[in-house]
Amino acid sequence: MTQTMQQVVLASPAKGSPLPENFRVETVPVPVPGDGQVLTRTLWLSLDPLLRFAIDEVRLTGATHIRPGEVMYGGTVSEIVASNHPDYAVGDIVEGRTGWREYAALDPIKADIVRGPLRKVDPALGPVETALGVLGMPGQTAHACAVGIGQVGPDDTVAISAAGGAVGTVAGQIAKIRGARVIGIAGGPAKCAAVKALGFDECVDYKATDFAERLAAAAPKGIDVYIDNTGGAVTLAVLPLLNRGARMPMCGFIAYYGVGMEGPGPDHLPGFYRMIMTKGLKIEGFSGQAVAGGDAVAEMAGWLREGRLRNQETVIEGLATAPAAFCETFRQGNSHIGKVLVHVA
Ligand SMILES: NC(=O)c1ccc[n+]([C@@H]2O[C@H](COP(=O)([O-])OP(=O)(O)OC[C@H]3O[C@@H](n4cnc5c(N)ncnc54)[C@H](OP(=O)(O)O)[C@@H]3O)[C@@H](O)[C@H]2O)c1
Known part of the structure; x- marks a missing residue:
């Protein structure tokens, strides 16, 4: 009898914020690996905001594009359960973009949905799912923000938007390890309490009507590093508080994902450019994994072992x-x- 599995395909492109109706769960036969291929069994699937770019109606510059009927792409940690490839053995744990499906048959070096080879996960570094979080792409991004581009030091006041997210929770803890005063920005009292429990000095609720005043009160000496994960109204409240020469790792802009090229509201760019000029801001966009690399993973694995960095996850x-x-x-x-x-x- 043919074994079956579940997979999630795109049902329709997203307009604005994605909706569950944009996806469809299908039951299909488990694929059979061909020559040079492996069969992976998905253990963990990572949900990342950047996947929104892949399901837009139009192909966005630099983004993977998924069309209706295709399996949703995404990062996973999987176990090799069959192998026709000499470098991959049954039982190996691998991280890669094998998609929203229970099994995938693919060439581990040059696969369809996977970009680049399946990377073997070292279980000695931590629970294998951390390869998608604190010791994976989001953690490396957080390291790039706080250490590489932000160059956070002990005299700095650091503000972080989407502080309760995968990047924000780790970036804030790294900034604390480096001795800075750290202000998280997140939505709602419960999330702010969770952020503070990770050791942030303050967490300001951006949904509060007096958010801008509360943020200013939390940063009496201004802000030296702003790790921007959102753009939008949160960032507009942070910009006036930036000190001269502040660093701004422009990590993400989730407030604008799915709203088209123009973004909402009036065009704030002229004022923004003026602020870059008058305050001499250093703003840098980047790929976190490219900036941080493997050394960052080794450093963070050490902090995890020592209990200085906590692994925060939401598991569904x-x-x-x-x-x-x-x-x-x-x-x-x-x-x-x-x-x-x-x-x-
Ligand atoms: N440059 C890179 O290499 C790189 C790598 C990874 C991620 N990123 C980017 O970094 C950002 C954070 O990623 P992540 O993995 O940490 O995300 P995440 O764990 O999924 O957290 C996202 C959080 O953002 C908040 N949010 C959503 N819409 C918002 C809005 N309009 N305004 C303010 N906050 C909003 C929500 O929390 P609240 O409850 O607080 O609203 C949400 O839970 C994203 O923009 C992502 O695309 C960049």
């Missing part, structure tokens, strides 16, 4: 829940804290 059970959980990411003030993972098997 079952592949079929992935569409709703992914859409929840874009609802401001959701209950997600830290890295959002789907436990598949």
Whole structure:
């Protein structure tokens, strides 16, 4: 009897914030690996905001593009359960972009949805799912923000938007390890409490009507490093508080994901450019993994072992829940804290 599995395909492109109806769960036969291929069994699926770019109606510059009917792409940690490739053995744990499906048959070096080879995960570094969170792409991005581009030091006041997210929770803890005063910005009192429990000095609720005043009160000496994960109204409140020569790792802009090229409201760019000029700001966009590299993972694995860095995750059970959980990411003030993972098997 043919063994079957679940997979999630794109049903329709997203307009604005993604909706569960944009996805469809299908039951299909488990694929059979061909020559040079491996069969992976998905253990953990990572839900990342950047996946929103892949499901737009139009192909966005530099983004993977998924068309209706295609399996949703995304990062996973999987186990090799069959191998026709000499470098990969049954039982190996690998990280890669094998997609929203329970099994995938693919060439581990040059696969369809996977960009680049499947990377072997060293279970000695921590629980294997941390390869998608604190010791994976979001953690490396946080390291790039705080250490590489932000160059956070002990005299700095650091502000972080989406502080309760996968990047924000780690970036704030690294900034604390480096001795800075750290202010998180997140939606709602519960999330702010969770952020503070990670050791942040303050967490300001951007949903409060007096958010700008509260933020200014939390940063009496101004802000030296702003790790921007959102853009939008949160960033507009931070900009006036930036000190001269402040560093601004421009990590993400989730407030503008899915709103088209122009963004909402009046065009703030002239004022923004003026502020870059008058305050001599150093603003840098980047790929976190490219900036941080493997040394960052080794450093953070050491901090995890020593208990100086805490691994914060929100785990959702079952592949079929992935569409709703992914859409929840874009609802401001959701209950997600830290890295959002789907436990598949
Ligand atoms: N440059 C890179 O290499 C790189 C790598 C990874 C991620 N990123 C980017 O970094 C950002 C954070 O990623 P992540 O993995 O930490 O995300 P995440 O864990 O999914 O957290 C996202 C959080 O952002 C908040 N949010 C959503 N819409 C918002 C809005 N309009 N305004 C303010 N906050 C909003 C929500 O929390 P609240 O409850 O607080 O609203 C949400 O839970 C994203 O923009 C992502 O694309 C960049």
